[in-house]
Amino acid sequence: MSTSTISRQRLAPILGRTARWVLGKLGGGIFVLWAVATAIFFGIRMIPGDPAEAIMGGPGSQASAEALAAARAEYGLDQPLYVQYFSQLWRLATGDMGTSYSLKTPVAEVLGELIPPTLVLAVLALVVAWALALVLAVLSTRSGAVGTAIASGLEIVSAAVPHFWLASVLIMLFATALGWLPPVSTSTPAGLVLPVITLALPLAGFLGQVMRDTMARAQRSAFALSARARGESEIGVLLRHSLRHAALPGIALSGWAFGSLLSGAVVVESIFARPGLGRSLLSAVTARDIPLVTGVALISAAAYVVIMALSDIAERLADPRIQAS
């Protein structure tokens, strides 16, 4: 059939481009994971103290010299550094993340418990940040110069607020003074509200700034005027034209934003005493729990790589002008 020949001709370069794109992302991702594993391996050895002591339960354990030597031999810590490095890379490559020093359970098992709560927190915060940013962008474009100035001020302030300060203020206001919400993040939905807001607000300010700017430009554009001249209402121009343009920079930034949410989770999970990757990372570093630190860092990096690829795909879907190349 001639039609199928044509479609195959048109499809072949697209498939080729897609395959190249997937391979590129995969290679980049593996490189990032290797770089993270290497940085963690050498970085953690610069912290003063003996890892064997950490295995035996920390400096307070008063372990005997024999016990420490036995631990070193068991975990391969008496080997030369490069042997340790390559055997660690090999173990990680084969999916073995080892056993946590402090928890004495396999790292994979620990991560399996920690990932879901952090993922819920980060995804909710991203959704809330998007919603706030869009509402702010729409309201300010509909309310003239004063509204724009107010929205812009709000955005700058919230983008500049540090997580720990915002968390403290929210706890004092909504938990201590008003008593509406629990100060500690429990497993109930109410316990999620304050941590999510703490993470979402600065991000919303940041996203809002870029979205409002793009939306205002779209509202003034010739295609918006054309749409109005066709009889489109202001709401219609906003929904059918400007909103989509405003979303583009937001989508492009969301991959990066997710990474910032993961690092924000370290602070927020600690303050709200919420189980998760961030809080465990902090305690693992303090306890010199090398396998757990490596595991959390690798999982975060992998999540970041996946989210970046997803936001890249979302960007291509939302903006057909970007060609897969």
Add this chain to the structure above:
Amino acid sequence: MSNPTPILQVKKLSVAFGNSEVVSDVSFTLTPGECLALVGESGSGKSVTARSLIGLAGPGSTVHAESLEIGGRDVRGLSQRAWRTIRGAQVGFILQDALSSLDPLRLVGKEIDDALRLHSTGSGSQRAARVVQLLESVGLDDPVTRAGQRSGELSGGMRQRALIASAIALDPMLIIADEPTTALDATIAAAVLDLLGTLRNSGSAMLLISHDLAAVASVADSIAVMQDGRIVEYGSRDQILYDPQHPYTRALLAAVPAGKPRFTKLSPTVPANSSPVLRAPEATPDLTSVEHSPVLVARGLSKSFAVDGADSFPAVSHVDFELHPGQTLGVVGESGSGKTTTARMALGLLAPDSGTVTLFGEPWSSIPEAQRRARRSSLGAIYQDPLASFDPRLSTGALLADALSQGSTRNPRNYRDKIAELLDMVGLDPVLASRNPTTLSGGQRQRLAIARALAPNPRVLICDEPVSALDVSVQAQVLDLLDELQQRLGLSYLLISHDLSVIRHMSDQVVVMRAGAVMESGATELVFSNPQHEYTRSLLAAAPTMVPGRSA
């Protein structure tokens, strides 16, 4: 002529933004089948007038009118909801700049479908069929495919046609077209004007807005000339073209280069240059001694570009030309004909795949850049968008100091006299030296670009579409300036333009290019009065003229 009910009646329309009135006392009438052209320079209030006719004058505007009637209905003080039933249905609006007038993220078919969806009740499949039918009626091939593409995938002419399709989707009784052909090549512009002409013939009234009298002369029945927000002259097409009364109308007519012999002044307000010529042209003696040896010669120039990893695309193939001292060589062709690639090779900015460029009889394209650099001062260049070629942080004076010192200093104080002299030479007030180019008008910016190009005392100037972004009246001033400088300094120009009238008015020799190849070349009047190639004939036919009898 009988007097049917007017489709549009405007009496004493005024539009103000804050305290400044941009449109004052504008009155005109449009009857069915009539086409009125509203002509004036940018900033004369044409576009604001058009937009206030559909209640979209813009935020912060105040519109007053003694009478404003569309189809006999008073539209003063209508609510937005009521306006929406008029926009698109009774009045179709075609904006200038089709590139940005279609949403780049949406399908062209969707944009046209919007007009139908907002006003009529047809089902989705009925509307889809109508969209294809509309795209076909505006002369787009393969309308089904076009409906599924986005504006970025269409050429300029196709976009303009798609935009027209969206404006006529509901057979409006009034069509307003704001500079519908300004960004288009001549042959495409002529086709779009023809299309607008057929719409008018089907009974709709049309308001056509342009800065270029020649562009609308073939379609308009009557013409209103606007200056500073007022209509200064209003009459039938023939009255305005052949018996203009107002001095401004006469100036606009004089600015059109079509049919004006070489060195005819196009602008009445060429800055009086009484100051003596300080930079005596060093090239003048050469003019007599080497009269017959060309300054810039191209032989067999070819250049291909690889496109998306596929086969390479020949942008320029086997181009020959000779530029003689003190003369202008015009290169004319439509977008994509390889004009700019040729210019870049002539400037030594792009290495040809094969062929050579020689400058003053010595090799130019074949020598290493280090050797070319020493001789670059003899070759200047100006472009279509001067602002893009200026470093935005530099003042006018700093830009010129940079050019005068060949890049070694940007301090205007070191070159105060020379800067003043250069500005004076291009008709700019020397006080502008302290200003930033962004504060200058389009015409002033192009004068500044010329001053900068002249700073290192070049003998050859390569001008790539130097007036394409300018209003006809400003274009006239810049063309006059180029003529004057050529005569004073003995410059040779390689002038590139898609505008046949400009080329014909300015050039001694001409090269007609299409798809990277030379179609025809020779002495300008010989080529254009007796074109041998079919393509030259089609270009000539598409060029707007104001010769009597050419009426749609």
